[in-house]
Amino acid sequence: MKKKNKAQMEIMGLVVIVVLVTLGFFFYIIFTAGKNNSSIKKDFEDDQLASNFVISFLKTDVGCKDYTIETLIQDCAGPSQNIECGGITSCDLIETLSQVYINNTLKKWGKDYNLTIEMPGSPVKESVSYERDCSASKYNVVSAWQPISLYPYKRTARVKLDICQ
Amino acid sequence: MSFDLLNKLKMIKKTSRKAQIQMAETIAIIIVVMIILILGMIMYSKIKEQDLNKKKNQFNELDIVKLSQIVYNLPEIQCSFAEVADYGCIDKLKLKALAEIITNSYPSGKEYFYYKEIFGNSNISIQIIYPDNTVSEIELYHTDIKPKSVSIMRMPIIVLEPATDKTDFGVLIIKKFD
Numbered sequence: 313m314k315k316k317n318k319a320q321m322e323i324m325g326l327v328v329i330v331v332l333v334t335l336g337f338f339f340y341i342i343f344t345a346g347k348n349n350s351s352i353k354k355d356f357e358d359d360q361l362a363s364n365f366v367i368s369f370l371k372t373d374v375g376c377k378d379y380t381i382e383t384l385i386q387d388c389a390g391p392s393q394n395i396e397c398g399g400i401t402s403c404d405l406i407e408t409l410s411q412v413y414i415n416n417t418l419k420k421w422g423k424d425y426n427l428t429i430e431m432p433g434s435p436v437k438e439s440v441s442y443e444r445d446c447s448a449s450k451y452n453v454v455s456a457w458q459p460i461s462l463y464p465y466k467r468t469a470r471v472k473l474d475i476c477q
Numbered sequence: 478m479s480f481d482l483l484n485k486l487k488m489i490k491k492t493s494r495k496a497q498i499q500m501a502e503t504i505a506i507i508i509v510v511m512i513i514l515i516l517g518m519i520m521y522s523k524i525k526e527q528d529l530n531k532k533k534n535q536f537n538e539l540d541i542v543k544l545s546q547i548v549y550n551l552p553e554i555q556c557s558f559a560e561v562a563d564y565g566c567i568d569k570l571k572l573k574a575l576a577e578i579i580t581n582s583y584p585s586g587k588e589y590f591y592y593k594e595i596f597g598n599s600n601i602s603i604q605i606i607y608p609d610n611t612v613s614e615i616e617l618y619h620t621d622i623k624p625k626s627v628s629i630m631r632m633p634i635i636v637l638e639p640a641t642d643k644t645d646f647g648v649l650i651i652k653k654f655d
Contacts, residue, residue: 327509334516341520353538357630360545364633367565371635372646375608380644409608413646416606421631 358475362456389431389469403436424476431469446476541653545630556637566635598654606646624654
């Protein structure tokens with residue numbers, strides 16, 4: 313009789329464990345039910361943001377004659393700097409305007425980015441870079457880049473934007 | 478004779494008690510199984526609900542992606558030269574003209590109704606960022622509803638001023654309401 317009672321107690325213990333495990337799993341499901349990690353919009357937004365930013369940035373007029381940012385990069389990357397707007401050289405103007413457009417867009421929207429303008433062979437600046445929390449390799453990066461011909465010089469400048477997730 | 482009857486009665490009583498204990502055990506097992514089954518059903522419905530919510534969110538996200546593509550390539554406001562469309566560029570004059578048409582026909586004009594069918598419950602505007610760090614905004618379309626949630630998409634775009642042939646850095650802002 314005593315042995316039977318002990319066996320019954322053990323069975324009850326097992327039942328309690330099974331019920332507790334089931335309850336734990338149940339609450340886990342309930343608390344994770346509300347979390348949705350869909351990323352269709354985010355992926356699309358970052359992808360188009362990188363490419364559209366680079367295209368629009370290069371084609372934007374700088375408010376000085378007919379120069380665009382692309383023209384400024386071509387001038388800055390060349391052997392001699394001929395463009396000057398209000399006493400500011402093309403290389404300095406690139407930096408000022410990059411800040412203006414980054415501050416009003418990527419920075420304002422809280423994006424992590426890395427905008428690099430590479431001008432190999434430039435006597436003034438070979439590279440200009442603006443970055444916000446985008447250096448670590450742990451991030452998923454969406455990139456867009458645009459080469460700029462420096463004809464008649466046998467070199468190519470490059471504008472690259474990384475959007476880090 | 479009476480001793481035999483007494484023994485038999487005792488045996489019946491003992492067997493009946495044993496059966497009662499077995500019945501109680503069976504009932505306990507049934508109750509536990511029922512609880513587990515009910516919890517299982519609730520869990521299953523929660524998982525299903527989660528799947529449906531995920532699907533709903535995905536469709537909402539696809540909706541705003543679709544809308545952004547429609548606006549980005551809207552022929553009414555696109556730049557064009559010699560009847561060739563220039564993608565990723567908005568003509569400022571066309572934009573202002575269309576915005577005026579839509580605003581003037583708000584809320585029951587046929588023009589507004591036409592664009593409501595395309596844009597749905599959303600606000601669409603273009604922000605222009607000038608090199609001197611000033612910002613202006615042109616609203617193309619708006620709806621007056623109390624949204625439960627808002628999904629925003631921002632797309633950089635070139636804004637052309639055809640009168641002077643100048644190009645500005647613009648941002649197409651689409652707010653989709655649910």
